[in-house]
Amino acid sequence: MITAAGGVVFREGINGSLEICLIHRPRYDDWTLPKGKVEVGETLAQAALREVEEETGIKAEIVQDQTQVVKYPLETDLEKEVHYFLMKSLVQNFTKNEESDECLWVDVNLVESKLTFSRDFGVITGFDLLLGEY
Template identity: 40%
Template sequence: MTASPDSDNTLIQAAGCVLWRRSPVDGELEICLVHRPKYDDWSHPKGKLKRGEDPLTGALREVEEETGYTADPGVELPSIRYMANGRPKQVRYWAAEATEGRFVPNDEVDRILWLSPAAARSRLTQYRDRTLIDELLPL
């Protein structure tokens, strides 16, 4: 019996960043969240890795694709594992400082917000993503 694609238990590998900057107004820490209209959710920028792609390279590529910003990576944060469409998914994250860029809405991400850590924590759709902000704050 041949397994259908839906029953594939292969681990989905993804990567992303908790993207941060210092506010141009008051110098306080701000965290970037992206809004994905397909899911109507707020999350950290992330995405699936391309075949053979280094996870950090993929994380920085996803940040630039979704936010328009280049980033300077810092420490690796804890990975998050969950089920996505019946398949296990692992997302590796890094803390990353936004260096330069400008957001342009696209099909995947229609809005971004730069928020204080407390506001970002509250805005995140998935509870599991909130722990990443807690991990970032001592840095």
């Protein structure tokens, strides 16, 4: 089992709606939520904040202790378990890097059509973001 952590990062958009941060990973040519492996000695929350900043340039704060957990098989016969935290964007300074070449803010009501994996949309809806509670 590979354990990873990431974030559903949101901000208030220009029209007042919520926007979700997605990244494009050129290695897989997909649009997804920022995430990565937990390093030795890190908590899930520490790993999630680090990975979000590494992949997006966003400094964020976790706004909910509860996580959404997704498990899926990898091509290597291992399973990956990702713990997602709900995060509010504080500062963004995206720089293209090895893992992600684009960072895109998408209106929460349109995000499903942009995501490559339906499991990512399940994570977003698990936090009730479509209800605009944040």
